[in-house]
Structure formats: structure tokens, C-alpha cells
Amino acid sequence: MTNFLERLKSPGDLKCLSLGELKQLAAEIRERIVETVSRNGGHLASSLGVVELTIALHRVLETPRDQIVWDVGHQAYAHKLLTGRLDRFDTLRRLNGISGFPRRSESPYDSFGAGHASTSISAALGMAAARDTMGGSEKVVAVIGDGSLTGGLAFEGLNQAGALKKDLIVVLNDNEMSISPNVGALASFLSRKMTSERFVRFRTGTKLLLGRIPRFGPGLLGIVQRAEGSLKGFLTPGKLFEAFGFEYVGPLDGHSLEDLIETLENVKRLKGPVLLHVLTKKGKGYPFAEESPALFHGVGPFDRATGMVKPSRERADTYTTVFGNTLVEMAEKDERIVAITAAMTDGTGLTEFARRFPGRFYDVGIAEQHAVTFAAGLSCRGLRPVVAIYSTFLQRAYDNILSDVCLQNLPIAFALDRGGLVGEDGPTHHGAFDLSFLRPMPNLAFMVPRNEEELRRAMVTAISHDGPFMFRYPRARSEGLPLNGTPEPVPIGRGETLRGGVDGVIFAVGSMIREALAAAERLEMEGIRLGVVDPRFVKPLDRELLVGAARRAALVVTVEENVLQGGFGSAVMELLEEEGLMARMLRIGLPDRYIEHGSRSELHAACGLDADGIARRIRKVVGADTPVACTPRARFTRG
Structure with a gap:
């Protein structure tokens, strides 16, 4: 059997493959991704979910002249395999190997570096504006997931993109929304036909003709536009994006190469901002990842045959686990404690807390700024919020911590997971700056526990402290110390020889x-x-x-x-x-x-x-x- 992945020299070669050959290529890409991630660890489910979408984008566009901006970037493994990095893909996330995220220094096909969420639309809009200033004609595409769309920055980008009316394509990769198969199939059919060149010409001509009819023309035009909008609004969530000034297309089956290629060919001819809505399944093609997409979102090495994550040689719990277990113990005794995270329930160890205390748990989505100010509001009414966010992501809420928490001296506990070097996720995820950017803030206490027992003491101290309290801990196994009894608080500012x-x-x-x-x-x-x-x-x-x-x-x-x-x-x-x-x-x-x-x-x-x-x-x-x-x-x- 032909190995199409090995034969590809550049994304341009995709244009020479038949639909059947592209489907075989998709299977080969999934096989290579599962093989590599099972050894190296990485972001598996998200990358498996966008294989067809990635193939279709590179098939239709003229990359790297046309620009693809990946949001977060943890879904870019198929993109890397199609853009000249196949021979190095086994070094993924290893020291001196290729990055797990897009990096401009790594390849001309990586238009924008990523690692944090919700940045793609703003970056792509900047590229489109620069293109128009410089007299270019290339296409610019932002690929953003439904999770990243919860971030405020994404809506800021949508808002300006609709106002500027630049030629920009935003692909919404939706792997959460539930739409029945029949409605989804009909919407897919309408989207493909209503974006065809013939229909676009007919629609534009009809609107011009109706607009010129004396007296009755504007009224008839309004009726036609309302009818079109009602049909799309009944079948799709497109009205939201049309309110931002986008032409909405979709939803499409994100695993149908036929639908994706035909629609993208049509969409790239449209003028102005367009949002293409595609439905995908996380972990597509690997049953264990399909069944447990959260587990295989960011996963360590695992056994391909069983889907079992390979156990660590160290028996001690991670600091994240110690934090989560201790918070449950504390919440059982103190009803004021509430927990907040920003789309990282599993990653911050709060899964059991969420299960035990659903009314006291808040996952605000990828919205760190909101998480902090939301906690400030909870604190003002007498609750004791614990905000669990990775160190690198808390950087996004700097002003909220400074103005909404520290200035008002509110009692909020901040649990900074992944403090220090995180390992294979690299520079976008290292918690290398928190001591520096938080230390200057007045009213703030900041403790850095040396082991799991000190972490527990830090948590007790944080809840009893009448002001903002930070504590950070690494992405690592703890020291395996026995954790017995109720931890004692630490006097603020007291060290130990x-x-x-x-x-x-x-x-x-x-x-x-x-x-x-x-x-x-x-x-x-x-x-x-x-x-x-x-x-x-x-x-x-x-x-x-x-x-x-x-x-x-x-x-x-x-x-x-x-x-x-x-x-x-x-x-x-x-x-x-x-x-x-x-x-x-x-x-x-x-x-x-x-x-x-x-x-x-x-x-x-x-x-x-x-x-x-x-x-x-x-x-x-x-x-x-x-x-x-x-x-x-x-x-x-x-x-």
C-alpha cells in the first residue's frame, strides 16, 4: 500500500491526491500521531480531531503564502506532519526536538507562535490588515476551538474584525456543541450551496435588483434578508457571529473531506470576514481518546494497545493531587470555601472537589481575568475563594489581581500550579515569572512551600489570612512524606533554618x-x-x-x-x-x-x-x- 505521508514533499502535493488518497493520508497521519504521542506524551485528542480540517486547509490554500493561525496550537501535530517535519516528528517535545506548539522560528508554515488560548483572531486580523496596507492578496485563516472562544480576547478580535470588514476567515472548530445529525446534515448542505460562486452571484444580483425597484424594492429586500436569516437562525447559531459582522457558514461535518474542501473553495472567494463552523470529535480515530478526551488532552506516555497511561516510577502523589485532596478536606469543614478554575478542572486537581461540592465550584472557561474579578466579588460577600490557575496563565490577569484584589485587600487564595519549569510543554507554559510580577503588589502575601506538608500548611494559612495570599508549587511528584492530621498554619513571613x-x-x-x-x-x-x-x-x-x-x-x-x-x-x-x-x-x-x-x-x-x-x-x-x-x-x- 502506498504511504502518502512519506511521499509528501510539501502541502502543495495535496492538490495532486484524489479524495480516496486524502482519506488514506488522514489515517496515516492519525497513526503517526498516536505512535509518537504514546512514546513522548503530548496533546493527543485535540490533534486527532482536526486531521481532516488540516488536510482540507492545506489542500485549498497556498501555504505558506496564505497564512494559517492556530489558536493555542495544541492541535497542530497534523499541520507539522504536512509541512516538512515528518523526519523530526519523533523528537516532538523532547530536548532539542520540535515544539509541541507552532513556532515561527521552527517553520515558515508556522505563521504565529502559540501556546496560550484566544489569540488567533486578533493575530490573524493584524496580518490581514498588514496585507491590505502592503497591497497583498493572500488569504488569512484563524482556527479557533470552542473552548478558546470563551476567552474575552477572542471576542475583542471578532468585534474589530467585523468593524474593519477585512477579508478574514475564522474557522470555529467545535467539538462540544450538540447538533442532531439530521439538522447538521441539512445545515451542511445549505452552507455548501449558499456559498457556491453561482449562488453568491445570484444573491448579490438579486439584492441589487430589489434595491433598485421604486417604492417596493427596499421592503422586498428586507423580507428576503429576514427569510434567509430566519432559516439560518433556525438551523445554526450563526446569528451571534453575524451580529459581529461576519458571514456565517456551517455547521459542517469536520471529518468530511468532501464537505470541507468544497466549502473552503467557496469561502475563500467571499469578501469580508467569514466564520466557518465545523463540528469535530476529539480523539477521532483512536477509541480510547474518543471515550476519554479529557484524559488524552494532554497525556504522558501510554500503551497504545490498552490506552493505559504508563505509571510513574515514583510512588508519591503529584503536588497537584495533594492540593486537590487537601482542598476537599478543608471544604468539608469550612462552607465558605469555593473553588474557581479557568478550563483546567482536571489539570488543577479539582475534579473531586467539583464532584463533591458542585454548588461551590466554578469553571469559568478560558477567562483568567474574569476568574480573578469573579473571585473578588465572591470574597466581598464573605466567601473564601480559592483560585487555581497555572502560573503561566495567571499572567493574563495581572491588572485584575493588582486593581480588583490587592488594592481592595480581599481575602482570596491563589493556587499557582506549574510554578517554575514545567518540562515538555516549553516556554509558553513555564511558570518562570510569577515571583517577579506578583512580588511588587501591595497587601499580597506569597508563600513558596518546599514540600507537600508545607503546601498543606500554606493552604490553611491562605484561608485564615485576611488578605490576598499566593502559593506556588511545581509540576512534579511530591517527596512522599506522610500527611497525617490537620496541618498547622504558618505565621505570615516566618522562615526556618x-x-x-x-x-x-x-x-x-x-x-x-x-x-x-x-x-x-x-x-x-x-x-x-x-x-x-x-x-x-x-x-x-x-x-x-x-x-x-x-x-x-x-x-x-x-x-x-x-x-x-x-x-x-x-x-x-x-x-x-x-x-x-x-x-x-x-x-x-x-x-x-x-x-x-x-x-x-x-x-x-x-x-x-x-x-x-x-x-x-x-x-x-x-x-x-x-x-x-x-x-x-x-x-x-x-x-
């Missing part, structure tokens, strides 16, 4: 505590005796503990899984400056660049954030200069 030393001190937070302790043990065997302190909080800092340790130390080292600019190390430097101390310091953290994808252990080693890397940096400093103890900084004054 974990190890003594006479040659210097390491201040480390969160996941870096274990690495710092291991580095200190290795250095002690070389005669370098360093203490290790867990400040617990990056804000407020334990002034007494840290300043006291710094006064006695020949070297102060800070270690954090965050960018150095404005992070924990910067906070320590500011503290020592306020105290008039001139410390010999070494700050260790993430470098000033976007960190690529790979396993957490590989990335920690590459960034010097494992025990070996920390010891190496300290060894180099200690060997380079003669230690000088902290001394009062006479020329420094505060005023």
Missing part, C-alpha cells in the same frame, strides 16, 4: 530547597560549610531571620526557580540594602532567556538549578575570591 554552616548561607525557596541541601552536603565534603535557610515567603520576607543569617555569613547565596530579574534574589538584595548591609552575594535562578522544552530534570541541569549546578556555581565563587563577611554599609542612608 534547615541547616547550619559557618562559611556562608543559602537562601532557597520551594523546589530549590532540596537541591540546595544536596549541594550543601557535597560542598561540606570539600570543606565548604554552608547553612540552608527556607524563608518560606518571598513576601513578606522574614527580616529577622534573613538579616541575622546574612550578618554572620561570608557568602549569601539565593536560589530560585524563577527569572533573576525582580525575583526572590532581588528581594533579598533589597532587604539587605534597607538594613545597610553590604553582602557578598551570588544569585542563582533562571537565565534571561526563554527556556526550551525538555524534561524538568534536563532543564534544571541545563540551567544550573540542580545540586551539581548549584555546587559548581558556589565552588567557583569561593575559589575565586577571599570570603569577606557582611559589614555595615556606612555610606548608605535611608530617607
Whole structure:
């Protein structure tokens, strides 16, 4: 049997294949995606769901001249296979391999980098406006899922696109809406016929003719337009998009290559903004993913034959699991606790909470800004909201945290999952900036627990604190500590000395505590005796503990899984400056660049954030200069 995927040199070759050959190609693409993701992990269900749509887009368009902008990008595996990356596809999400998301630096076919949701329409509209400014004629297509359409940014893009009337095609990939087969088939037929070149010419000519008839023309035109709108409104949700100024087409069967190709050929000839609505099934072609699309949305390595995710060698729960279980325990005792997430119920460990307390759980969709301000409203009425959002996605709600929460000093607990390096999802998903962008906010307390017991204590502290409280934890297995009894709250801003030393001190937070302790043990065997302190909080800092340790130390080292600019190390430097101390310091953290994808252990080693890397940096400093103890900084004054 011919392997069409292996024979493809570029997307242009799709135009030479028959419909039957394209269907075989779709099966080959699904096979390659399942094979690779079963080994490497990745976003399986979403990519399997858009195989036919991807083939149809590249068949009809002239890519890369025509631009395809993928929203989020976790559905772009078929796109990568069709655009020259077949020979590298086995490196997907691995260190130095191809990304799991579209990247402009990776291929000219990747028109816009992605990783966060709801950006495609705005980006595509910008490209269309630039095309018109520069006198181009290429087509611009945004592909957005129904989940991403819950984000406010998507509606902002729709609003301006309808107002500007640019030639723009938005493909709504809908894998949630339920439309009966008969209605869907009729709507598909009407969409194909009503977008044909002949019908468009007839409709345009008829409207012009009716508009010119004296006295009766405008009335007749209104009747025709209302009849057309009523028919489409009865069969489809198109009125919403037409209110934004779009020509609505659909819904179509997103797995019918015949319908997709014919309709796209028609749609690309239309002028102005067009929204093409296609219905797809997540996990299409792999039964286990079809049955459990949430499990196979973002999945680790699994057994293809059984669909079973391969168990981790580590027996400890993840920090996410500890968080979810502890929140259920707390909610059983405190009816004020409510939980909020932004389309990440499973990812944030809130599935059991949602099941146990459906009236106290809110999934707001991909709308982080709304989630934060919604929590502020709940808090104003006496509830204790817990907002669980990945660190990288909370960046989208910066102003809401600053103005709606911290300014009003509202008691809200923020659980920042995926704090630090997340691994294979890469730079768009690393939680590398939260310590820096949140630390300057007044009224905010920010704790970084070092293990699962400290995480539980952070949660209890957050609920009892009368103000905004952040705590972050990594995408990782916990240390396997026994979790018994009710955790005790931690005094705000109180740290802990974990190890003594006479040659210097390491201040480390969160996941870096274990690495710092291991580095200190290795250095002690070389005669370098360093203490290790867990400040617990990056804000407020334990002034007494840290300043006291710094006064006695020949070297102060800070270690954090965050960018150095404005992070924990910067906070320590500011503290020592306020105290008039001139410390010999070494700050260790993430470098000033976007960190690529790979396993957490590989990335920690590459960034010097494992025990070996920390010891190496300290060894180099200690060997380079003669230690000088902290001394009062006479020329420094505060005023």
C-alpha cells in the first residue's frame, strides 16, 4: 500500500491526491500521531480531531503564502506532519526536538507562535490588515476551538474584525456543541450551496435588483434578508457571529473531506470576514481518546494497545493531587470555601472537589481575568475563594489581581500550579515569572512551600489570612512524606533554618530547597560549610531571620526557580540594602532567556538549578575570591 505521508514533499502535493488518497493520508497521519504521542506524551485528542480540517486547509490554500493561525496550537501535530517535519516528528517535545506548539522560528508554515488560548483572531486580523496596507492578496485563516472562544480576547478580535470588514476567515472548530445529525446534515448542505460562486452571484444580483425597484424594492429586500436569516437562525447559531459582522457558514461535518474542501473553495472567494463552523470529535480515530478526551488532552506516555497511561516510577502523589485532596478536606469543614478554575478542572486537581461540592465550584472557561474579578466579588460577600490557575496563565490577569484584589485587600487564595519549569510543554507554559510580577503588589502575601506538608500548611494559612495570599508549587511528584492530621498554619513571613554552616548561607525557596541541601552536603565534603535557610515567603520576607543569617555569613547565596530579574534574589538584595548591609552575594535562578522544552530534570541541569549546578556555581565563587563577611554599609542612608 502506498504511504502518502512519506511521499509528501510539501502541502502543495495535496492538490495532486484524489479524495480516496486524502482519506488514506488522514489515517496515516492519525497513526503517526498516536505512535509518537504514546512514546513522548503530548496533546493527543485535540490533534486527532482536526486531521481532516488540516488536510482540507492545506489542500485549498497556498501555504505558506496564505497564512494559517492556530489558536493555542495544541492541535497542530497534523499541520507539522504536512509541512516538512515528518523526519523530526519523533523528537516532538523532547530536548532539542520540535515544539509541541507552532513556532515561527521552527517553520515558515508556522505563521504565529502559540501556546496560550484566544489569540488567533486578533493575530490573524493584524496580518490581514498588514496585507491590505502592503497591497497583498493572500488569504488569512484563524482556527479557533470552542473552548478558546470563551476567552474575552477572542471576542475583542471578532468585534474589530467585523468593524474593519477585512477579508478574514475564522474557522470555529467545535467539538462540544450538540447538533442532531439530521439538522447538521441539512445545515451542511445549505452552507455548501449558499456559498457556491453561482449562488453568491445570484444573491448579490438579486439584492441589487430589489434595491433598485421604486417604492417596493427596499421592503422586498428586507423580507428576503429576514427569510434567509430566519432559516439560518433556525438551523445554526450563526446569528451571534453575524451580529459581529461576519458571514456565517456551517455547521459542517469536520471529518468530511468532501464537505470541507468544497466549502473552503467557496469561502475563500467571499469578501469580508467569514466564520466557518465545523463540528469535530476529539480523539477521532483512536477509541480510547474518543471515550476519554479529557484524559488524552494532554497525556504522558501510554500503551497504545490498552490506552493505559504508563505509571510513574515514583510512588508519591503529584503536588497537584495533594492540593486537590487537601482542598476537599478543608471544604468539608469550612462552607465558605469555593473553588474557581479557568478550563483546567482536571489539570488543577479539582475534579473531586467539583464532584463533591458542585454548588461551590466554578469553571469559568478560558477567562483568567474574569476568574480573578469573579473571585473578588465572591470574597466581598464573605466567601473564601480559592483560585487555581497555572502560573503561566495567571499572567493574563495581572491588572485584575493588582486593581480588583490587592488594592481592595480581599481575602482570596491563589493556587499557582506549574510554578517554575514545567518540562515538555516549553516556554509558553513555564511558570518562570510569577515571583517577579506578583512580588511588587501591595497587601499580597506569597508563600513558596518546599514540600507537600508545607503546601498543606500554606493552604490553611491562605484561608485564615485576611488578605490576598499566593502559593506556588511545581509540576512534579511530591517527596512522599506522610500527611497525617490537620496541618498547622504558618505565621505570615516566618522562615526556618534547615541547616547550619559557618562559611556562608543559602537562601532557597520551594523546589530549590532540596537541591540546595544536596549541594550543601557535597560542598561540606570539600570543606565548604554552608547553612540552608527556607524563608518560606518571598513576601513578606522574614527580616529577622534573613538579616541575622546574612550578618554572620561570608557568602549569601539565593536560589530560585524563577527569572533573576525582580525575583526572590532581588528581594533579598533589597532587604539587605534597607538594613545597610553590604553582602557578598551570588544569585542563582533562571537565565534571561526563554527556556526550551525538555524534561524538568534536563532543564534544571541545563540551567544550573540542580545540586551539581548549584555546587559548581558556589565552588567557583569561593575559589575565586577571599570570603569577606557582611559589614555595615556606612555610606548608605535611608530617607
